[in-house]
Amino acid sequence: MSAVTKKDTSLSSSFLDSFYAQKPSGLFAGLREEAAKLLTHKGLPSAKDEEYKFTPITKKIEGNISRFGHSSPFDIDRTELEKHLVEGLDAHLLVLNNGFYDKNLSTEMPKGVRITSLKDLGDDANKIAKIVTAEKDPYAGLNQLAFQAGVFVSLDDKLVLDKPVLILHLAKSDEKGQTIHPRIYIETGKFVEATFIEQTIAVDDQVYFINSVEEIKVGEGAHIHHYKIQDENKQTLELSNTGVDVPKDATFTSFVLSLQSQMTRNNLSLNLLDSNCEGNMYGIYLLNGKSHVDNHTNVDHTKPHAESNELYKGILTDSSRGVFNGKIFVRQDAQKTNAFQQNNNILLSEDAIVNTKPQLEIWADDVKCSHGCTTGQLDDEALFYLRSRGISKENARALLLYAFAGEVLEKIENETFRKYCIQLVQERLGSKGG
Amino acid sequence: MLTIKNLHASIEGTPILRGINLEIKPGEIHAIMGPNGSGKSTLASVLAGREEYEVTEGEVIYKGKDLLDLSPEDRAREGVFLAFQYPVEIPGVSSTNFLRTAVNQVREYRGQEPLDAVKFLSLMKEKMKLVEIDQKLLSRSLNEGFSGGEKKRNEIFQMAILDPALSILDETDSGLDIDALKVVANGVNQLRSSDNATIVVTHYQRLLDYIVPDFVHVLFEGRIVKSGDKSLALELEDKGYDWIKDEVANTAV
Ligand SMILES: Nc1ncnc2c1ncn2[C@@H]1O[C@H](COP(=O)(O)OP(=O)(O)OP(=O)(O)O)[C@@H](O)[C@H]1O
Ligand SMILES: [Mg+2]
Numbered sequence: 001m002s003a004v005t006k007k008d009t010s011l012s013s014s015f016l017d018s019f020y021a022q023k024p025s026g027l028f029a030g031l032r033e034e035a036a037k038l039l040t041h042k043g044l045p046s047a048k049d050e051e052y053k054f055t056p057i058t059k060k061i062e063g064n065i066s067r068f069g070h071s072s073p074f075d076i077d078r079t080e081l082e083k084h085l086v087e088g089l090d091a092h093l094l095v096l097n098n099g100f101y102d103k104n105l106s107t108e109m110p111k112g113v114r115i116t117s118l119k120d121l122g123d124d125a126n127k128i129a130k131i132v133t134a135e136k137d138p139y140a141g142l143n144q145l146a147f148q149a150g151v152f153v154s155l156d157d158k159l160v161l162d163k164p165v166l167i168l169h170l171a172k173s174d175e176k177g178q179t180i181h182p183r184i185y186i187e188t189g190k191f192v193e194a195t196f197i198e199q200t201i202a203v204d205d206q207v208y209f210i211n212s213v214e215e216i217k218v219g220e221g222a223h224i225h226h227y228k229i230q231d232e233n234k235q236t237l238e239l240s241n242t243g244v245d246v247p248k249d250a251t252f253t254s255f256v257l258s259l260q261s262q263m264t265r266n267n268l269s270l271n272l273l274d275s276n277c278e279g280n281m282y283g284i285y286l287l288n289g290k291s292h293v294d295n296h297t298n299v300d301h302t303k304p305h306a307e308s309n310e311l312y313k314g315i316l317t318d319s320s321r322g323v324f325n326g327k328i329f330v331r332q333d334a335q336k337t338n339a340f341q342q343n344n345n346i347l348l349s350e351d352a353i354v355n356t357k358p359q360l361e362i363w364a365d366d367v368k369c370s371h372g373c374t375t376g377q378l379d380d381e382a383l384f385y386l387r388s389r390g391i392s393k394e395n396a397r398a399l400l401l402y403a404f405a406g407e408v409l410e411k412i413e414n415e416t417f418r419k420y421c422i423q424l425v426q427e428r429l430g431s432k433g434g
Numbered sequence: 435m436l437t438i439k440n441l442h443a444s445i446e447g448t449p450i451l452r453g454i455n456l457e458i459k460p461g462e463i464h465a466i467m468g469p470n471g472s473g474k475s476t477l478a479s480v481l482a483g484r485e486e487y488e489v490t491e492g493e494v495i496y497k498g499k500d501l502l503d504l505s506p507e508d509r510a511r512e513g514v515f516l517a518f519q520y521p522v523e524i525p526g527v528s529s530t531n532f533l534r535t536a537v538n539q540v541r542e543y544r545g546q547e548p549l550d551a552v553k554f555l556s557l558m559k560e561k562m563k564l565v566e567i568d569q570k571l572l573s574r575s576l577n578e579g580f581s582g583g584e585k586k587r588n589e590i591f592q593m594a595i596l597d598p599a600l601s602i603l604d605e606t607d608s609g610l611d612i613d614a615l616k617v618v619a620n621g622v623n624q625l626r627s628s629d630n631a632t633i634v635v636t637h638y639q640r641l642l643d644y645i646v647p648d649f650v651h652v653l654f655e656g657r658i659v660k661s662g663d664k665s666l667a668l669e670l671e672d673k674g675y676d677w678i679k680d681e682v683a684n685t686a687v
Contacts, residue, residue, distance in 0.1 A: 381522045386524070387483075387507045388506050389510055389533075389592060390539045391536050399527055404526060
């Protein structure tokens with residue numbers, strides 16, 4: 001069973017070969033060794049793997065990318081960079097260039113924010129790979145084997161950031177393709193209030209595979225918002241593993257807007273570690289062409305009186321595909337849990353597909369859990385009602401679709417960023433309607 | 435203003451309208467009555483352009499144009515308005531935003547300047563008084579969570595805003611208490627002019643005390659089987675539809 005299959009020979013074994021050929025020493029040697037063992041044993045997921053049965057990303061990567069190996073940063077100047085930034089967004093800039101922390105392109109951080117390249121870490125190095133482990137997901141394992149110079153971000157107690165931190169991943173490739181393994185660790189002190197916006201910028205149209213791991217350790221009583229825009233190029237292959245520890249009295253809110261890629265898989269996992277904490281997971285995917293987006297989320301309620309809210313909405317057209325899998329795990333101790341989950345989809349074409357699945361595992365008896373998923377077409381009666389008042393078919397469609405997505409956009413607290421997302425969504429819905 | 439000739443329409447292959455003839459002139463009010471399922475809403479929907487219905491025969495001329503050739507939005511822009519029997523709830527679309535979009539698309543079609551926010555607001559305020567509709571309702575999503583009566587009132591409010599030439603009210607009175615009914619009727623009457631015409635679909639003569647029709651038609655099994663003046667409505671209230679059904683049966687033999 002452990003035989004390495006032909007399929008993943010190129011991707012996992014190329015990284016494994018170079019690992020075994022020259023075992024790295026230094027800070028993360030142990031982690032890499034562990035990841036290498038797991039990968040050698042299990043390989044990367046195929047379509048037979050239950051967790052990846054709708055999302056054959058390994059096959060896609062191997063079919064699209066002919067050169068595997070470590071990426072390296074590329075030259076890009078500030079003017080070029082600024083072309084890609086969210087207009088009007090006043091933010092502290094943290095740049096990862098093909099996975100490498102780029103200090104020159106990043107802006108100076110305010111007092112209380114410390115950023116360290118992973119390769120320069122001291123004692124903090126042993127925090128890496130504690131929240132997102134190689135066992136959890138084979139691609140997290142691949143990242144653990146192959147990541148290079150990511151960042152460690154730490155925010156001091158009681159820090160209230162007036163501006164968001166924009167984490168910008170720059171991705172550049174060539175005809176052979178590129179594999180990029182960003183690695184981010186964020187820890188916040190107690191009572192920190194901060195917003196992180198994460199965006200990947202494809203600087204050209206070449207194919208790349210970006211396989212990120214992000215670990216976030218929220219401080220007690222902290223309020224953290226984490227927003228992500230996935231609007232890359234049509235060839236982009238993306239895998240993200242985000243793991244978050246949410247302690248007592250803390251709130252963590254995630255929002256993911258997926259607009260363009262070839263295939264994207266997001267694994268988002270919130271560990272609600274104590275009482276009175278809150279985890280929110282919101283997402284919108286607007287897909288066209290052949291693009292494929294898979295959101296796998298997981299919230300783990302471990303103690304009483306915690307709350308989770310989840311709302312993902314999708315609008316799909318052409319022959320795009322959406323996958324949603326939402327796990328809610330309520331442990332025996334976690335009485336008085338409130339957990340809500342919704343996934344709603346609108347299909348605008350016959351060839352678009354959504355696979356949606358809630359997975360509830362509830363071991364406590366005094367909990368409030370609700371979940372629902374719907375997949376339907378645009379409401380014809382509503383469309384006719386609007387048109388009967390003189391509104392054109394296109395405008396009526398856009399109004400209805402925007403209203404559908406708008407419920408999620410309202411969850412974004414940062415105003416400039418919300419407006420930017422609204423604009424992106426309206427542009428998409430107004431023109432091609434999905 | 436409106437001429438319907440031998441109109442046949444079906445849905446999913448089932449014929450519902452089976453030869454409607456009707457002539458409506460500016461300034462007139464026509465009441466259409468008839469038992470449940472006789473095709474009243476179908477007629478209203480076909481006039482408004484609902485695409486699920488297939489017109490299999492006949493024609494409809496509105497202001498000299500082939501109405502059936504126009505899209506639903508163009509019919510509205512040409513002045514046709516349908517107050518729905520069951521107004522649709524549309525979560526997430528604010529009433530104000532919806533109405534402003536509608537008004538300005540209609541104006542654009544007519545070659546008029548769009549209304550700016552201030553002008554639109556004052557138009558809203560004026561018409562809100564007319565139908566005594568609460569501002570709070572309009573700040574919510576369109577019809578969402580509205581009571582039956584509130585939905586009907588909102589239909590008349592939209593009608594007032596859009597100022598149509600031909601209004602079709604499909605059971606706008608059903609379920610209204612007498613006060614609400616008076617408000618609705620009052621709104622309709624105030625909007626009435628010698629250039630406008632109205633079709634009122636109703637089951638109840640009660641409404642016709644307030645909106646006095648020039649003609650009353652009975653629709654039965656997809657045809658207008660009897661027409662008269664307002665006294666026909668009183669007779670129907672008194673005697674029900676059986677005598678008409680009998681008449682139809684007898685003439686058919
Ligand atoms: N979508 C549909 N599919 C099949 N039959 C339909 C459909 N919609 C309406 N019908 C049928 O068409 C006929 C006429 O319906 P319509 O709604 O026009 O009646 P109505 O006169 O307005 O009745 P009511 O007084 O109850 O409002 C009914 O027999 C109804 O069952
Ligand atoms: Mg009806």
